[in-house]
Amino acid sequence: MDFLNDLNKSQLEAVKHTDGPSLVIAGAGSGKTRVLTYKIAYLLSKGVSPASILALTFTNKAAREMRKRIGELVGYQTSKYLWMGTFHSIFSRILRSEAQLIGFTKDFTIYDTSDSKSLIKSIIKELQLDDKIYKPGNIFSKISFAKNNLFSAQSYFDNPDFLKADTHSKVPRTREIYAIYANRCKQANAMDFDDLLLQTNLLFRNNPEILEKYQHIFNFVLVDEYQDTNFAQYLIVKKLSEKHERICVVGDDAQSIYSFRGANIDNILKFQQTYQHATLFKLEQNYRSTQTIVNAANSLIDKNAKQIKKTIFSKEKVGNLIQVSNVLTDFEEAFMVANSIKDLKRKEEHSYKDFAVLYRTNSQSRVMEEALRKQNIPYRIYGGLSFYQRKEIKDVIAYFRLISNNDDEEALKRIINYPARGIGSVTLEKLSATAQTHNVSIWTVLSDMLKYNLNVNAGTANKLAQFRDMIAVFSQQIQILDAYELANNIVKTTGVIADAMHDKSAESLSRIDNVQELLKAIYEFSETKKNEEGMDIVLLPEFLSEVSLLTDQDETKDENDDKVTLMTVHASKGLEFRTVYIVGMEEQLFPSPFAKSPDEIEEERRLFYVAITRAEENCFISYSKSRFRNGQTNFSNPSRFLKDIDNQYLEYIQNEVLDSRSTSSFNRWDDDIEIERNRFRQTPFRSARSATASSTQQFSRKLMKINSADDDKKTVDNARYPVGSFVKHAIFGIGKVIETSISNGNEKAEIDFGEKGVKSLLLKFAKLEKLD
C-alpha cells in the first residue's frame, strides 16, 4: 500500500478510518477527491469486494474521474465492479431492476426538466387555469421541492400546510396539478429526475426485504459533495447504511451553493447529530492557492454564521494581492480583462487555459465574449445549450424513446407531427382528451381508435394509423436489433433528416452533422459496452437509459485545448486555474437580487468564496458603475461582499483615465481606432510583475484583423459569403467579410463595415447582398 505515502497526516487518518461513520470536512483545494479515491483503494487493497462499495457523486464526470484514478491505483479489473456513479444513475439502475414492484416497467423513460414542464403546462391548460398565474416553471419547482422532501402527490394533497402556502401564493390548485402530473407520469411509464430519488425511498419504505437486500450488498457507503445532498438523498444514504453505519461523507459546508435545487446544508452541519458515533476529520491544508488567496477567502467566509469552524491554511508562497478594479461600464470591464489576459500570458508564461473568467449569470458572458474575440483570444464558454438539448437531437431521441416506451407521452407529442405529416394540434388535442377520459395513454388510444371512439375524419385516422404502424414496427425490433443499426434505420425511415437534406443551408447542414454525431455516439457506446462487458449485442434502451442522465457538465475539458474558460461561478466548483477573473462584483448582481433572507445572502457569500478559491496564483475582481442589462443601462454600487474581505489582502486599483471621461459619447461597439487605442492604455489590472500597457505588436495585430482563433465555431467552408468577399447591408453599407462561423447552428459572419465598425451578424436575419 505504497500509495498511502502520498497523503498528509489528516488525509491519512481520514482514509484509514473505515469502521463507523465519518465526516470529512474538506476545505477548498485540500485534496478531497484524493481522500475519497484513496479510501476506496485502501478498502480494496484490504480485500473488500468492489461490488460491496457504493460511492455516490453528483456528476458523472466526478464518478468517471474517480473510477479512473482508483483503477490506476488498484487495477481496472477491480475498479470496474465498484458501484460508483451519481445518485440518479445508481438509483435509476436499481429502480429498473425492481421496476415491477412500483408499477413501472424496466424501460421507463426519464423525463428531463423540459418534458416535466411541458407536461405540467398541458395539465394547467386542461384544468383551464391561467398560466400567467400558474406558471409551469413555478409549479414544477413546487413539485420538485415536495419530492425532494419526500412528499408524494397523495401526501402533498392531504397536507393542509401546503394548501395554505399555495393559497397564499395564489396557486391553491397546485396539489391537483401535482396529483395529475404524478398520474400522467405513471401512465407514461416515466419518471422525472426527482422521482428517481422519491421512488427509491418509496421502494425501500414499502418493501423492507428489498431495502435489506441492498443494505446487505453495500457494506461501505461513501458520498462526495455531501453539503449538496437534499433530504431524499440523505434518507437513502441513511437507510442503506443503517445496519453497519460504515458511511463516510466528504464535503465542505463553505461550498454549499445549490440550495435552490433542494440541497440542505444542515445535512452536513448536523451529521454528527444524525450519526452519534461519527468521527470528524478536517482537511485544512490548501495545496492549491497562495496564502493571500486562502487568507482573503477565509476572511470572507468568516462573516457567515452557519458553518463548521475550520482553519484553512496554505504553505504555498504568499503571492500577489487580490486586485480590485472599478470601471465605468461592463464593456470596459470586459476589455480590461481581455487586455490583462494578453499581458499576463506574455509576461508570466501563462497559457490561455490557465485563465478563467467567472460571472454570476450567464448573460454576462456576451460582452466578455465580444472583447475576447476582438482581441483574438481563444475562449470556451461552458454552460448554455448542451448537445443533448438541441432540437434535432431531442427529436431523434424522442423517436427512440417512443419506440422503446410507447406510452411516453412527451416523446409522442414531440414527434407525432415531426417531420410534418398532417397531424395538427386539433387532432393531438382530441387524442389527448380521449386518452384522459379513459385514463389511458395516447398510444393506447392510437392502438384502437374505434374502441375509444376517436372523433377524427378518415384521412386523419389514416395518417395516425400510418404513424402508429411505423412506430410499432420499430418497437418490435428494439429487443432484437443492434442499437446502432436500429438507430440508423429510424433516422432514415422517419425522415428526420430527409427534409434537411433538401436545402443546403448552414443550419440544416449542422443539423445533419449533429444527428450523425449522435449516431456515432451510439456506435461508440455499443462498442465500449461490447468490449468492456463482453456483450454480444447492445440494445437501444441501454443507450437511452444512460443518455437521459447525461449533461453538458460532463464533457471533460480537453487539456490540449488552449482556451480561456468562461463560466458561471456555479459551474466552476471543483475546478482550478492559475489566474481567475471575477467580474460584475456589484450589488443587484452578486449577491443576486433574488437572495433576500440572511440564509440566501450567506449562500451568495459562499458562492463568492467558491469563486475566489478557484484561483491558484492570481485573482482579479472587478465591478462596474453601469451595466447593460435587460435592454437598459443600470447603475450599481460595489458588492457588499468586497467589504467582507480583509483589506490587507486587497489592492484597489484606481482608474483615473476612465474616471475623467464620459462614456456617453462612445458607441458601445464602436470600433474606432482612437477609442481602441485609449482602451489599450487603460488596463487597470496591472500585470503581476509590472504595470506597463500592452504592446504595439498586439495592437497592430488587432488592426490587421487576424481572424479569431476561436475554432470552436467551425468555419463554414461553402459559406454564402466567403471570407474576403464584399457585401452590402441595408443600414451599415458596404463591408468586407472577415470571418464566417456557425454558432448554435446559425451561420454567422464578422463583417467589417469600415467606419461603421465590425459587426457580427446572423445571416438568417441580416439581409445581405453579395457584391463581386
Next chain:
DNA sequence: TGTGGATGCCTTTTT
C-alpha cells in the same frame, strides 16, 4: 397548418 408581428419575461441549474 404555418407565419409574423406584438407582448412579456428575464438567476444560479451537479441530475
Next chain:
DNA sequence: GGCATCCACA
C-alpha cells in the same frame, strides 16, 4: 437586448 410565446391572419 433577445428569446419564447401567443394570437391574428393567409
